[in-house]
Amino acid sequence: MLDMLTRWYQRRFSDPHAVSLVAILLGGFLTIYFFGHLIAPLLVAIVLAYLLEWPVMRLSRLGLPRSLSVIVVLLIFASLMVLAIFGLVPTIWHQVGNFVADVPNMFNGLQEYVSSLPERYPDLVQPHQIVTFMTTLREKVLGMGESVVKGSLASLVSLATLAVYLILVPLLVFFLLKDKEEMLATLSGLLPKNRRLASKVGVEMNEQITNYIRGKVTEIVIVGITSYITFAVMDLRYAVLLGVLVGFSVLIPYIGAAAVTIPVAMVGLFQWGLSPDFWWLLVAYGIIQALDGNVLVPVLFSEAVNLHPVAIIVAVLVFGGLWGFWGVFFAIPLATLVKAVWNALPAKELDDETVSE
Incomplete structure (x- = not known):
């Protein structure tokens, strides 16, 4: 067994470049695993930077300076996001409220339908099965209701986090797009040479x-x-x-x-x-x-x-x-x-x- 593992290790990791690759990946995985909640704004900014890099490059190729291209793209993107938020969020919030209000009626309708199953299919469904099913379902619905209430209270606390995101993320996206080459060169200098x-x-x-x-x-x-x-x-x-x-x-x-x-x-x-x-x-x-x-x-x-x-x-x-x-x-x-x-x-x-x- 030890001989087999030794063979496998020498086959895969005899090249120092392979060892460097695994070390870089392991360092990145551990960083995100242990510090992911701390660098979450940076992760959001990186995703948005990947998304907006293409229009920034297109404007740069048309002759605009990269800094100006980044500003134009970010302004357009922010405007679209504001329109989407103010256009969708009120409607979604209203429909969520109506849906929550209709849940008891949905539950009563389901209960009436399920209660009629023993009469329709006496050979397949027994009354005690219906009682057990409805009791379990009612407990689940109540548990979901409590979770929604707790989530609503927790969301009040997360408003401060949202405010931080609204300030930090646009700044991070701007600098990630504007100083992309400089940041990549700095990162390259920190990595192993092999x-x-x-x-x-x-x-x-x-x-x-x-x-x-x-x-x-x-x-x-x-x-x-x-x-x-x-x-x-x-x-x-x-x-x-x-x-x-x-x-x-x-x-x-x-x-x-x-x-x-x-x-x-x-x-x-x-x-x-x-x-x-x-x-x-x-x-x-x-x-x-x-x-x-x-x-x-x-x-x-x-x-x-x-x-x-x-x-x-x-x-x-x-x-x-x-x-x-x-x-x-x-x-x-x-x-x-x-x-x-x-x-x-x-x-x-x-x-x-x-x-x-």
């Missing part, structure tokens, strides 16, 4: 992350708007709220789409019952998800994300468990990083004489 493999992986991952962030934001907007239009045309209640939920569900591959299906189906069932409109809603929602997974994602990401669905789900679970939201958001790039690192590490063939020496 970093040929690290540089190779870094170039590949920079392209991967850039394409991923831009593609993911585009996917959120397209899926969210399409879902809202579909729900509005069908006259579904809470169309804006559900459209936003469906849009942001693409952040978590596969799992997000399955989770958002529950509120969409619940609202449709409460509004229409088991009528043709309800089934048309499920068909329309299924078509949106199918087009997203089979048309939109391949077009936006092309071959940038060449991972098996099982690998993606495992990456979401593992990195989400390690780093929370950021682990989920960057699950696919991180999984791609692991794959790129493994492929970049040299696999030197060693014979028995080399090992014995």
